[in-house]
Amino acid sequence: MDSSLAATVTANSLASCILFLLTVALILVVRHEHERKSLPPGPRGIPIVGNVFDVPQEQPWATFSNLSRRYGDVICISILGQITIVLNSISSVSDLLEKRSSIYSTRPNVFVSISQALDWIWGVVFKPYGDDWRLHRRLLWRFFQPNTIMQWQSTQTREARHLLLCLLEDSSDLKNLIKLSLCRSLLSVSHGLPATRLGQQLLDDPFDAAQDAMSRGDASPSILNQLLDAVPESQVTGVTEVTAKEISAAVFAAGADTTIATMTAFFCAIILYPDVQTRAQEELDAVVGPDRLPQITDLPSLPYVKAVVKELLRWHSAAPLSLPHGVTKEDEYRGWRIPCRATVIMNIWGILHDPELWPDPDAFLPDRFMKDGSFNDEVFDPANIAFSAGRRTCPGKHYAEASLFINIASVLHTFNIMPAVDERGLPVPVEHKVTTGIVSTVEPFEYSIRPRSEAAEALIRDSTRLDCA
Numbered sequence: 001m002d003s004s005l006a007a008t009v010t011a012n013s014l015a016s017c018i019l020f021l022l023t024v025a026l027i028l029v030v031r032h033e034h035e036r037k038s039l040p041p042g043p044r045g046i047p048i049v050g051n052v053f054d055v056p057q058e059q060p061w062a063t064f065s066n067l068s069r070r071y072g073d074v075i076c077i078s079i080l081g082q083i084t085i086v087l088n089s090i091s092s093v094s095d096l097l098e099k100r101s102s103i104y105s106t107r108p109n110v111f112v113s114i115s116q117a118l119d120w121i122w123g124v125v126f127k128p129y130g131d132d133w134r135l136h137r138r139l140l141w142r143f144f145q146p147n148t149i150m151q152w153q154s155t156q157t158r159e160a161r162h163l164l165l166c167l168l169e170d171s172s173d174l175k176n177l178i179k180l181s182l183c184r185s186l187l188s189v190s191h192g193l194p195a196t197r198l199g200q201q202l203l204d205d206p207f208d209a210a211q212d213a214m215s216r217g218d219a220s221p222s223i224l225n226q227l228l229d230a231v232p233e234s235q236v237t238g239v240t241e242v243t244a245k246e247i248s249a250a251v252f253a254a255g256a257d258t259t260i261a262t263m264t265a266f267f268c269a270i271i272l273y274p275d276v277q278t279r280a281q282e283e284l285d286a287v288v289g290p291d292r293l294p295q296i297t298d299l300p301s302l303p304y305v306k307a308v309v310k311e312l313l314r315w316h317s318a319a320p321l322s323l324p325h326g327v328t329k330e331d332e333y334r335g336w337r338i339p340c341r342a343t344v345i346m347n348i349w350g351i352l353h354d355p356e357l358w359p360d361p362d363a364f365l366p367d368r369f370m371k372d373g374s375f376n377d378e379v380f381d382p383a384n385i386a387f388s389a390g391r392r393t394c395p396g397k398h399y400a401e402a403s404l405f406i407n408i409a410s411v412l413h414t415f416n417i418m419p420a421v422d423e424r425g426l427p428v429p430v431e432h433k434v435t436t437g438i439v440s441t442v443e444p445f446e447y448s449i450r451p452r453s454e455a456a457e458a459l460i461r462d463s464t465r466l467d468c469a
């Protein structure tokens with residue numbers, strides 16, 4: 001072949017190649033446009049990569065809220081071909097995650113694959129919707145219903161008092177003290193173990209330690225030993241040793257970080273809103289008095305402290321985008337197509353900061369929940385959103401609220417939480433700045449935590465036989 005013929009062939013091949021690529025691109029654009037029209041509204045995005053550039057990595061929940069102001073409460077974005085529907089209103093959450101929960105309750109395939117790769121598929125959090133997940137939920141519910149969480153009250157109260165003692169001795173590492181206290185409490189509930197000095201392996205290490213403790217006879221009553229008791233009847237109960245091990249580990253693994261993040265945010269809120277502290281302490285002084293520490297059973301008599309807990313759940317979203325749900329069957333909603341295998345995200349932060357529902361949403365105002373000195377049950381309960389909704393709603397929600405209540409009431413009863421002061425004696429400013437992640441926590445802030453009085457200090461020391469080592 002002479003060189004001019006070769007050049008012509010190469011030019012023709014190149015032209016065919018370009019034509020082919022242009023045709024493919026055109027087909028993709030037309031298909032993208034056609035598919036886009038049937039889906040809920042959202043930013044157009046670009047073919048193939050979709051909306052990658054529309055959603056920043058930092059606090060995407062705030063971007064979703066902004067997008068929902070423009071496109072409506074249900075928005076659709078596509079990330080590398082994965083259709084994602086973001087729900088930004090109570091009504092859409094109720095319509096899809098609650099009323100149509102039978103097809104909106106699995107986990108997206110990519111989420112399941114990641115958990116398999118990390119060897120976490122044993123956790124109920126990651127399990128796809130199905131019989132195995134149902135069994136785990138049913139068993140979990142047994143331990144965490146409003147009328148069965150009472151069995152954990154003494155552990156929760158003991159650990160809240162232990163936290164007071166640790167704050168009294170040295171409050172310089174607040175986040176770590178909160179973490180240790182809440183982990184101790186959960187590990188006692190899940191495995192009956194007294195301490196948190198465990199290895200990295202969440203599934204096997206606490207299980208092995210609990211079995212050793214049981215054989216020595218020094219494990220306290222726990223979810224694990226109640227489930228192990230059901231193993232001989234596994235034909236009836238469905239509980240095997242593996243199920244018992246997985247469920248107890250899931251409680252510890254899923255329950256700790258969110259509760260720690262919420263409790264840490266409480267200290268930040270109180271520094272920013274000192275009047276809330278004063279009001280709550282007045283209520284505690286009047287109801288609980290100087291001679292004892294609060295109990296979980298004081299809750300109905302402490303409406304303002306209850307309002308503080310509810311406002312905390314609204315103000316600081318520990319799981320701002322919940323966990324992703326997957327769609328198992330194509331659906332139609334308000335005339336839009338919701339494809340099978342789409343990912344559905346609930347914008348918890350967005351709903352709990354919607355100014356239409358919560359005027360001045362960034363302010364910490366427990367008074368939203370009060371009316372004539374009583375707790376106002378008519379106000380929408382933020383817990384119905386903060387813990388997600390539908391069949392996958394957080395099974396630990398009642399336990400978590402009780403934990404927050406006893407810790408917050410105990411701390412406010414005995415301590416004054418204030419801003420730290422700098423070398424000139426001026427208060428160090430604090431901001432409610434949060435991290436981005438599945439669990440969002442407040443960024444480090446400075447504080448001063450002092451006992452309210454010598455009597456409060458004595459009350460703390462008398463209330464626990466534990467030490468802070």
Ligand code: HEM
Pocket residue numbers: 124125126127137250251252254255256258259262318319322323324386387388389391392393394395396397399400
């Ligand atoms: C303030 C504290 C807490 C918050 C804000 C919170 C929030 C959430 C959220 C948003 C989900 C995702 C639900 C969904 O996929 O739709 C979840 C799941 C879960 N939570 Fe919590 N949670 C908290 C504390 C706890 C505690 C204390 C426990 C255990 C006692 C717990 C156990 C679980 C489990 C096992 C799941 C997975 C449920 C499933 O996939 O079916 N959580 N939580």
